[in-house]
Amino acid sequence: MYYKLGSLMRGHAAILWIGALVSVLIALPATAQPPQIERLDREAYRINPTKDSAAPFGVYVPADLDDAIGELKKMLSPALVEDMKTHLEREMVVHHMSLGMWMRNYWALWKGSRLGTYFNNLGITHPDDMSGIVLTSFWRHLNNRPIELEAQIVYYKAYWEEVFRHEKERQRK
Numbered sequence: 595m596y597y598k599l600g601s602l603m604r605g606h607a608a609i610l611w612i613g614a615l616v617s618v619l620i621a622l623p624a625t626a627q628p629p630q631i632e633r634l635d636r637e638a639y640r641i642n643p644t645k646d647s648a649a650p651f652g653v654y655v656p657a658d659l660d661d662a663i664g665e666l667k668k669m670l671s672p673a674l675v676e677d678m679k680t681h682l683e684r685e686m687v688v689h690h691m692s693l694g695m696w697m698r699n700y701w702a703l704w705k706g707s708r709l710g711t712y713f714n715n716l717g718i719t720h721p722d723d724m725s726g727i728v729l730t731s732f733w734r735h736l737n738n739r740p741i742e743l744e745a746q747i748v749y750y751k752a753y754w755e756e757v758f759r760h761e762k763e764r765q766r767k
Contacts, residue, residue, distance in 0.1 A: 638673040641696065651700045655707045659743060662701075662709060662728045663735050679736040686729045694725040716747055723750040 644654035644665060656662040667675070670693075678686065697703065703710045703721035713724045727750070731741045 638671050641669050643669045650702050653700050655701045656709050658712045666732050683733050686733045697725045
């Protein structure tokens with residue numbers, strides 16, 4: 595009886611913990627603040643996406659990369675845009691689990707949105723790669739660098755080819 599009660603209590607504790615985590619994640623979309631950056635205050639990371647009541651999550655979903663860059667310029671605070679611009683391109687990775695996750699979820703990259711379809715037609719199938727291309731391209735746009743979309747596509751395709759090659763080798767052993 596004691597063991598079953600203890601197990602039941604652990605189960606309830608797990609449910610409460612998961613509930614707390616879900617409530618935090620639900621609050622997450624309202625801000626695009628990466629936890630590892632403390633350069634700007636929380637308000638600087640607040641986003642203001644274009645509303646679209648016809649879209650699955652009520653926010654405008656860009657049609658292509660140029661449209662995504664334009665939407666980011668509109669929805670991000672000037673302080674965040676300036677912060678992104680003044681750092682190195684490789685540092686855009688700090689936005690992967692914040693703004694990148696927001697894009698993957700609210701632009702429905704996991705669900706075959708028009709932006710997801712645009713990337714699928716280019717041979718990019720993983721939403722993480724899609725948001726990575728958007729973030730990299732946004733940084734390059736801000737810094738007047740060539741976006742080099744084709745080179746980014748080649749990079750991600752080569753990455754997955756290598757992953758699949760290693761997986762096949764592992765399965766043969």
